[in-house]
Amino acid sequence: MKKFVTILLICTMLLGICASYTSCSSSDKNSESSDKSSTLQEDPTSKGEVDKTVTLTFLRIGNDAPEANYWKSLIKKFEEENKNIKIQYDDAAIGEPMETKLNTLFAGGAGPDIIGHGILSVANRVEAGHYVPITEYFNQWEGKDDIMESVLANGTYKSEVYGLAYSTTPYIFAYRKDMFAEAGLDPEKPPQTWDELREYARLLTKKEGDRIVRAGFAFPMAAGNFVEFDVFVFGNGGRFYDDSNMPTINTPDKVEVFEFLKSFIDEVNIPYNNNEVNPFIKGNAAMTLINNVALRPMLDDPELKDKVGVAVPPYNKVKATFSGCNMLFIGRDCKNKDEAWKFIEAALSKEQVLERSKQLNIPVTRKSLLEEFSKLDPYNAVRAECVQVGIGMPRTVWSPRFQTIRNEMVQKVLYSKMSIEEALNEAQNELMKEINQ
Amino acid sequence: MKEEVLIRGKIRNRGKIQDRERILNQEKVRELKALEINFCSINGYKLLTGTIAVILVVLTAFPFLIMLSVSLQTMKEIYAPELVFIPEKAQFVNYVNAMKNGNWGRYMFNSIYITTIVVIISLFINSMTGYVFARINFKGKNLLFILLLVGMMIPPQVTMVPLFIMMRRFPLAGGNNIWGAGGTGLINTYTGLILPFIAGSFGVFLCRQFYMTFPKDLDNSALIDGCSRFKIFVRIYLPLSKPVLASLGILKFTGTWNEYTWPLIMTNSDSMKTVQIALTMFRDEAEVIWNQLMAATIISSAIIYILFLLLQKYFVAGILAGSLKE
Numbered sequence: 001m002k003k004f005v006t007i008l009l010i011c012t013m014l015l016g017i018c019a020s021y022t023s024c025s026s027s028d029k030n031s032e033s034s035d036k037s038s039t040l041q042e043d044p045t046s047k048g049e050v051d052k053t054v055t056l057t058f059l060r061i062g063n064d065a066p067e068a069n070y071w072k073s074l075i076k077k078f079e080e081e082n083k084n085i086k087i088q089y090d091d092a093a094i095g096e097p098m099e100t101k102l103n104t105l106f107a108g109g110a111g112p113d114i115i116g117h118g119i120l121s122v123a124n125r126v127e128a129g130h131y132v133p134i135t136e137y138f139n140q141w142e143g144k145d146d147i148m149e150s151v152l153a154n155g156t157y158k159s160e161v162y163g164l165a166y167s168t169t170p171y172i173f174a175y176r177k178d179m180f181a182e183a184g185l186d187p188e189k190p191p192q193t194w195d196e197l198r199e200y201a202r203l204l205t206k207k208e209g210d211r212i213v214r215a216g217f218a219f220p221m222a223a224g225n226f227v228e229f230d231v232f233v234f235g236n237g238g239r240f241y242d243d244s245n246m247p248t249i250n251t252p253d254k255v256e257v258f259e260f261l262k263s264f265i266d267e268v269n270i271p272y273n274n275n276e277v278n279p280f281i282k283g284n285a286a287m288t289l290i291n292n293v294a295l296r297p298m299l300d301d302p303e304l305k306d307k308v309g310v311a312v313p314p315y316n317k318v319k320a321t322f323s324g325c326n327m328l329f330i331g332r333d334c335k336n337k338d339e340a341w342k343f344i345e346a347a348l349s350k351e352q353v354l355e356r357s358k359q360l361n362i363p364v365t366r367k368s369l370l371e372e373f374s375k376l377d378p379y380n381a382v383r384a385e386c387v388q389v390g391i392g393m394p395r396t397v398w399s400p401r402f403q404t405i406r407n408e409m410v411q412k413v414l415y416s417k418m419s420i421e422e423a424l425n426e427a428q429n430e431l432m433k434e435i436n437q
Numbered sequence: 438m439k440e441e442v443l444i445r446g447k448i449r450n451r452g453k454i455q456d457r458e459r460i461l462n463q464e465k466v467r468e469l470k471a472l473e474i475n476f477c478s479i480n481g482y483k484l485l486t487g488t489i490a491v492i493l494v495v496l497t498a499f500p501f502l503i504m505l506s507v508s509l510q511t512m513k514e515i516y517a518p519e520l521v522f523i524p525e526k527a528q529f530v531n532y533v534n535a536m537k538n539g540n541w542g543r544y545m546f547n548s549i550y551i552t553t554i555v556v557i558i559s560l561f562i563n564s565m566t567g568y569v570f571a572r573i574n575f576k577g578k579n580l581l582f583i584l585l586l587v588g589m590m591i592p593p594q595v596t597m598v599p600l601f602i603m604m605r606r607f608p609l610a611g612g613n614n615i616w617g618a619g620g621t622g623l624i625n626t627y628t629g630l631i632l633p634f635i636a637g638s639f640g641v642f643l644c645r646q647f648y649m650t651f652p653k654d655l656d657n658s659a660l661i662d663g664c665s666r667f668k669i670f671v672r673i674y675l676p677l678s679k680p681v682l683a684s685l686g687i688l689k690f691t692g693t694w695n696e697y698t699w700p701l702i703m704t705n706s707d708s709m710k711t712v713q714i715a716l717t718m719f720r721d722e723a724e725v726i727w728n729q730l731m732a733a734t735i736i737s738s739a740i741i742y743i744l745f746l747l748l749q750k751y752f753v754a755g756i757l758a759g760s761l762k763e
Binding site (some may be wrong): 094107 | 721
């Protein structure tokens with residue numbers, strides 16, 4: 001019996017090893033030799049020369065099918081043009097999944113060669129040594145002067161370029177032209193200043209008794225990331241950090257923003273969470289601030305043709321808005337940086353930037369393409385302008401914590417749980433505590 | 438006189454009969470009343486439990502019904518200011534579009550393949566280990582069992598990175614040498630997705646508790662008859678383990694089927710993605726395609742519903758196993 005058990009155990013072990021080999025080889029076929037990632041393969045050619053093939057891993061944030069399909073087609077084209085480079089594409093959903101995957105891969109020493117990620121990742125991953133600077137490559141690149149300054153700033157940290165944007169998501173001001181006309185306002189003249197915004201919002205609000213049935217201006221009262229608040233801060237000439245990367249939360253410009261919002265928002269707003277559907281999309285609001293991509297279904301709706309207008313958000317001191325972006329980085333574990341840069345170069349070429357704007361409805365990031373982009377769609381001119389005046393999330397190591405603290409602070413003020421000064425001071429102190437820790 | 442006595446006797450008898458009838462009638466009335474009260478109380482009890490059951494069913498079924506409803510709506514209906522529960526026209530095309538959004542045949546195959554292998558192997562290993570802990574005495578058994586229980590208390594997030602490194606450094610796999618260096622080990626392989634799930638503290642614990650309820654005489658008589666421990670397990674214990682294996686099977690099945698994080702970090706190609714990873718594909722930077730997401734969720738969860746319906750009898754029995762000590 002003991003012999004039988006021993007033989008059984010040995011057989012099981014052998015079977016396990018065989019199975020692992022089989023599955024490895026089958027998956028390798030599918031993933032095109034993942035085990036040779038970022039290494040050089042030397043294949044003798046018929047002439048006896050050595051052909052060096054490099055396989056690079058590319059992990060992108062977001063796994064929606066349309067964008068994944070775009071990247072796969074770009075990779076196919078790139079591989080055809082560069083026979084010695086193979087790109088192994090991978091993606092992860094936005095948020096926690098991307099962070100978990102990236103952290104585990106880096107911890108396991110298997111970090112991707114090329115990474116597509118957002119602004120929030122810059123400072124932390126640079127400090128953790130996950131991203132390597134690409135300044136030298138960038139300085140030699142033909143397109144370096146063509147990239148919009150606002151976009152370039154997002155990937156720059158401590159005077160080094162780490163990431164270059166391949167997609168931007170500016171927040172734009174959207175309004176209903178038909179509702180403007182109904183309220184006696186000029187549909188072609190959206191509000192440009194804060195005072196106009198407040199005045200128009202009051203005129204456009206519809207009430208049944210005390211209940212607001214149509215918001216004059218839809219503003220979130222809760223959020224996963226309160227960037228709508230940032231739009232007003234930036235429009236008031238404010239920032240959330242100074243040149244030494246220290247937080248500047250409790251400054252007069254934020255007080256002014258809160259005072260302005262508190263002066264009218266309760267009279268004109270239907271509260272919503274910006275993780276949910278904006279009342280503007282539901283037809284319950286006349287004006288709002290919205291991610292330009294989220295507005296697309298409305299713009300494409302034949303029933304709403306010529307009824308939706310877009311503009312740069314109303315401002316107090318400076319024309320500005322919030323604009324997020326995703327960038328391409330080279331990872332720490334990349335052994336073939338030249339080849340990785342070659343792929344980044346290809347992805348940021350004029351041809352591909354325009355292709356992305358056509359296929360994925362993404363605003364262009366190169367100045368020379370602005371005119372062509374504006375011709376593609378009547379709304380594109382505003383979107384491009386919003387990218388140009390767009391400011392992203394803080395590029396500091398405390399920015400992920402900032403997001404939570406800022407969200408809580410805005411909610412406390414909007415729901416009158418705390419005075420403006422108290423909330424701002426509390427947020428500032430919490431961030432300072434975080435930094436000191 | 439005699440006549441008088443007779444008449445009086447008759448009257449007395451009549452009175453007695455009448456009294457008896459009255460008593461009988463009163464008893465009948467009492468019985469009937471008792472029956473009535475009983476009947477009413479039974480009906481009242483049934484009505485109460487029935488109402489609670491219906492409320493619970495509605496509460497638990499409500500999310501599913503919403504999911505079903507959304508899967509058949511247009512995006513316009515989903516975004517409508519008022520909640521739409523019954524769509525104007527059922528959009529079955531959402532199911533078709535959802536399945537076109539990615540390689541769903543492959544994702545389904547991956548999930549089914551991984552889950553099936555995990556369930557089969559883990560049931561065997563867990564039940565065998567559970568039997569050992571329940572019946573065989575050896576040195577350090579209790580310490581080993583405590584260590585096993587400790588394993589149940591460590592959250593998977595803590596062990597994720599070390600486990601990933603172990604999989605990556607797996608010797609002689611994915612281009613690795615005997616020391617586990619040089620390649621990617623079990624990353625992006627079925628083995629890498631299966632191995633960490635085939636063992637499990639909870640399964641061993643559940644089986645041990647179940648086997649503890651078996652009379653020891655079963656083992657003793659089999660040992661006297663010359664049966665080995667392995668034979669006792671295979672020929673006596675396994676055939677009696679249907680409830681616990683069914684419940685453990687369904688728990689393993691749902692656990693593996695719903696696993697998201699491990700396949701997320703272990704796979705790096707579309708062809709190795711599982712259903713749970715694929716379900717996140719309906720969200721982009723700005724919006725979620727809710728109707729297609731719900732359609733895909735219904736399709737992917739249908740397998741679990743079917744499995745539960747088939748095994749629900751064993752599932753409940755298995756959950757109760759070990760709760761009573763004989």
